[in-house]
Each structure stands twice: as C-alpha cells, then as structure tokens.
Amino acid sequence: MIRSYIAQVTFLCLAAALLLAASQAMRPEGWTLASLYGYWLIRVLIEAALFVAFFEFIDRVPGLKSRIWPVAAIAAVVSLFPFALSITALDLILGLPELDGLNASALPAASSTGTTATGISHIGSFFREVVYLSDNHLALCLLLTAPKLFVFSANSQTGTNAVSQVQSDTAETAISTEKPELQDTPLAPVDTGYGRHLETPLEGDLLRVEAQEHYVRLVSETDSRMLLYRFNDIVAELPDNDGMQVHRSHWVAYEAVVGHSRENGRLWLDLKDGSKVPVSRKYADDVDARFGKEATTQKKAVN
Structure with a gap:
C-alpha cells in the first residue's frame, strides 16, 4: 500500500509539472522544449519531497496524529521556505533571473559601505520571492494531500459502518428475545481498537x-x-x-x-x-x- 501512495504522489507530480510547463508562454533563451519540461519536473519533485517529508514528521507530533488538514497546513507553510531557497539556488545555477530579476552576473560589486544595505535588499527580495512562489506551492501541497485524505476517509467510513452494523445486530437481538429480563442487558462493547x-x-x-x-x-x-x-x-x-x-x-x-x-x-x-x-x-x-x-x-x- 505504501507503494501505491508513492505511485499516486509521483503521478500527481508528473501531471502538475506537465501542466505548468505547458502553460508557460515563453521558454528561456536557448532552452529546448525538453529542457523546459525537465526543469518543471525537477522543480515539482523538489517541492513534493519537501512537503511530504515535513508532513510525515509533523504527523508524528502528539496531538496532531491523523489530523490531516492541520498537519497538511503546517507542512505546507513550513516547507515553503526551504522550497523557495532550493528553487532560488536552482534558478541562479541555471542562469535564470531570480530575486527581483537579479542574477549572479547582474549583482553590483560589494563595497565596505554598501555590503550591509545590499544584504538587507537581498533579504527583502527573498521574502518577496517566497510570496511569489506561495500560490504555486500551496496549490501543489493541496493536491498532494488528496491521497492521504481519501485513505483516511475510507478507513473512517469503514470503521463507522462496522460500528453501526454491530450496534444494529445487537439491538435486533435484544428486541427479538422473549424474556423481559434480557431487555435490560447492556449491549456488548463495540471494538474501538484496530479491529x-x-x-x-x-x-x-x-x-x-x-x-x-x-x-x-x-x-x-x-x-x-x-x-x-x-x-x-x-x-x-x-x-x-x-x-x-x-x-x-x-x-x-x-x-x-x-x-x-x-x-x-x-x-x-x-x-x-x-x-x-x-x-x-x-x-x-x-x-x-x-x-x-x-x-x-x-x-x-x-x-
């Protein structure tokens, strides 16, 4: 079953990467169509790996166990910052303009008087980049939460149906008996464990x-x-x-x-x-x- 979950996440990542690549109107100069699709696939896989890792870690925290939406929300927010760092680094390596259009070749030379101001400017640019990437990131996180949500809902529904069936069968047995004293007999306890x-x-x-x-x-x-x-x-x-x-x-x-x-x-x-x-x-x-x-x-x- 864990392989099924991995396969579902991989399929969703592939679909998201294809949609994002297909919706990009212009390719960077010198890039082929294959390069564009490969870039988005790597980018989405990095994003998914960070979200899933934080989701699994946070899901083990006492008080948050099996609470899908709170865990997913926290994991999405926490993974946004390392995702922004990763994508910024990837884009700078590939020579794509990031951090308000500044790349390695366009950065001004640092001086003793301007280093601090330049650093503060770059920090502000990074946080603007985080905001810029947030909508894409949160949408993918919501998409990757779907397999977990459906499995949890299916298990909960199975448990509810089993409890309802046990209660119904027990009630019918109590009603059909002819001995009055058995009417006051309490129902058998319902299995609340893994069963x-x-x-x-x-x-x-x-x-x-x-x-x-x-x-x-x-x-x-x-x-x-x-x-x-x-x-x-x-x-x-x-x-x-x-x-x-x-x-x-x-x-x-x-x-x-x-x-x-x-x-x-x-x-x-x-x-x-x-x-x-x-x-x-x-x-x-x-x-x-x-x-x-x-x-x-x-x-x-x-x-």
Missing part, C-alpha cells in the same frame, strides 16, 4: 504483528491482513497478557512461540506457523525471562 478498521474480522487467533512503513501486517494461522495503522498504537491496544513486543517492528503472541534459536549471535523466536521473528537487544532479557525454558521445551515437543 474497527477491518472490513471483516481476522480469521483465527492473532499470532504476530509486523510494522511495514505506515502499515502493519496482522498474521494469524489462517489469515494475513495489511492495515493503515501505527505500530506503537496497535501494540498499546493489545492486551499485555496475550503477547509482547520483541523488536521495534514486531509483536508476538505468547501462544504462538514454540522455540527460540540464535543465528550469528542474534536471537530469533520460532512461531508455530513456521515463521521466525527477530528479537532486538532491548527485549532480549524479557524474552529470555518469558520464553527461555518454555520455548525450548515446546520446540522439542513439536519436533
């Missing part, structure tokens, strides 16, 4: 959870799902008596472990579905304390 984002429940008992970029892989004996979810959040939601985190990217269920082994000095857990999960040094002592004897005994019994 609300699954279209159908995971088949079988959960064996392990693996982090993959912004997604997590849920694995049971008979099923495997990819879910847009934070690994730390899903670990916090899983009961402590069901399993434990053994690596920064792995959580395992106690019942899934059948043994352990060391390969090249690294500790691995053997699971009953045949998979092997690495154990980092941070969790090695906890794993030895939990699985040291039991895992070896279980492994011998299985063999």
Whole structure:
C-alpha cells in the first residue's frame, strides 16, 4: 500500500509539472522544449519531497496524529521556505533571473559601505520571492494531500459502518428475545481498537504483528491482513497478557512461540506457523525471562 501512495504522489507530480510547463508562454533563451519540461519536473519533485517529508514528521507530533488538514497546513507553510531557497539556488545555477530579476552576473560589486544595505535588499527580495512562489506551492501541497485524505476517509467510513452494523445486530437481538429480563442487558462493547478498521474480522487467533512503513501486517494461522495503522498504537491496544513486543517492528503472541534459536549471535523466536521473528537487544532479557525454558521445551515437543 505504501507503494501505491508513492505511485499516486509521483503521478500527481508528473501531471502538475506537465501542466505548468505547458502553460508557460515563453521558454528561456536557448532552452529546448525538453529542457523546459525537465526543469518543471525537477522543480515539482523538489517541492513534493519537501512537503511530504515535513508532513510525515509533523504527523508524528502528539496531538496532531491523523489530523490531516492541520498537519497538511503546517507542512505546507513550513516547507515553503526551504522550497523557495532550493528553487532560488536552482534558478541562479541555471542562469535564470531570480530575486527581483537579479542574477549572479547582474549583482553590483560589494563595497565596505554598501555590503550591509545590499544584504538587507537581498533579504527583502527573498521574502518577496517566497510570496511569489506561495500560490504555486500551496496549490501543489493541496493536491498532494488528496491521497492521504481519501485513505483516511475510507478507513473512517469503514470503521463507522462496522460500528453501526454491530450496534444494529445487537439491538435486533435484544428486541427479538422473549424474556423481559434480557431487555435490560447492556449491549456488548463495540471494538474501538484496530479491529474497527477491518472490513471483516481476522480469521483465527492473532499470532504476530509486523510494522511495514505506515502499515502493519496482522498474521494469524489462517489469515494475513495489511492495515493503515501505527505500530506503537496497535501494540498499546493489545492486551499485555496475550503477547509482547520483541523488536521495534514486531509483536508476538505468547501462544504462538514454540522455540527460540540464535543465528550469528542474534536471537530469533520460532512461531508455530513456521515463521521466525527477530528479537532486538532491548527485549532480549524479557524474552529470555518469558520464553527461555518454555520455548525450548515446546520446540522439542513439536519436533
């Protein structure tokens, strides 16, 4: 799924670059049509990379998690200044007029009395350049927010539908019963964890959870799902008596472990579905304390 997001962003960048290049009325002197399109493609890719990087960083800040619009707005504003610096440098290297039409060949010679004034003038020119680039930049940032927004909306809608279905089924069961005392029985609690984002429940008992970029892989004996979810959040939601985190990217269920082994000095857990999960040094002592004897005994019994 992360590849799908990258593909969507790349496609949007390509479309934006083609539109901007096609709408430019005049080409710089000596430039071919291919050079013009290449310039806009590089420019848009730099802009997109800065926005996406700041978006992913800000999205990890407590209080802003999964709040698409505030995160996108902050990322767009913060990335505008390094974008303006990057494009100004790129244009000066290519010999294009920037900073109010001044390029390297047109800058006046600095003197001891005029250096400060020239520096202040260039700072003012830079901020005018920031304002000049802002509309283009904010429009592209809005465009690149679309894939994130649609994924978030789809997950929210899936969760809402699942909750509504559970509530409807429970209410129908309570109404159809013939025993009056059952009418006062409270409804079963609705799953408020990661399960609300699954279209159908995971088949079988959960064996392990693996982090993959912004997604997590849920694995049971008979099923495997990819879910847009934070690994730390899903670990916090899983009961402590069901399993434990053994690596920064792995959580395992106690019942899934059948043994352990060391390969090249690294500790691995053997699971009953045949998979092997690495154990980092941070969790090695906890794993030895939990699985040291039991895992070896279980492994011998299985063999």
